[in-house]
Amino acid sequence: MTPKNQTLYHLPRLSPLSPHSPGSALPPRPSRRGSDSLLPLQIIIFEQENFQGHSHELNGPCPNLKETGVEKAGSVLVQAGPWVGYEQANCKGEQFVFEKGEYPRWDSWTSSRRTDSLSSLRPIKVDSQEHKIILYENPNFTGKKMEIIDDDVPSFHAHGYQEKVSSVRVQSGTWVGYQYPGYRGLQYLLEKGDYKDSSDFGAPHPQVQSVRRIRDMQWHQRGAFHPTN
Secondary structure, three states, rough: OOOOOOOOOOOOOOOOOOOOOOOOOOOOOOOOOHHHHOOOOOOEEEOOOOOHEEEEOOOEEEEEHHHOOOOHHHHHHHHEEEEEEEOOOOOOOEEEHHHHHHHOOHOOOOOOOOOOOOOEEEEEEEEEEOOEEEEEEOOOOOEEEEEOOOOOOOOHHHOOOOOOEEEEEEEOOOEEEEOOOOOOOEEEEEEEEEEHHHHHOOOOOOOHHHHHHHHOOOOOOOOOOOOOO
């Protein structure tokens, strides 16, 4: 039962992105006989655009990219992931989600185009094949709420939810939220757990207007996520 001070928006299941849509292709899943058969984490950072210049390979968290000898990230190649990058060292500042693929320039991994700085990275733990997230209007999981199950939602407004998002409860799966509709603006990684306030997931304001799932082995032809029209 929904409390009187809450309105529940339970989204219908949306059609998944077509596997033949540009920027949304999914490769066949590799056979897995056990945990040892999982692909290792691997991301390569190049100092120059188009995968040129000095490079460094990462297989785990990197709190300060400059300590690896890479002065500036000009392009990124993700062999196995996914990963999250940060504008500042020690995993602070604007977030950038990287999935398997090629990122030839800084503007191919940022959806806000606010900064070209990439200073730290860490792997993302993909929680499960199932995905369920609940977004709340107010802090501490109060006010109107919207529940999403196993769907990517490019626009909350299109489904009648026009409220701010001040707290989030991720019950399963791993998600990335976006400041604006169409997967644009600042990105917010939402891993399994509770976020009592928008600052807990790195948002300067309680504004999230689109969200999508991060799925194991998902990749995109040009690296960055490009929604279909």
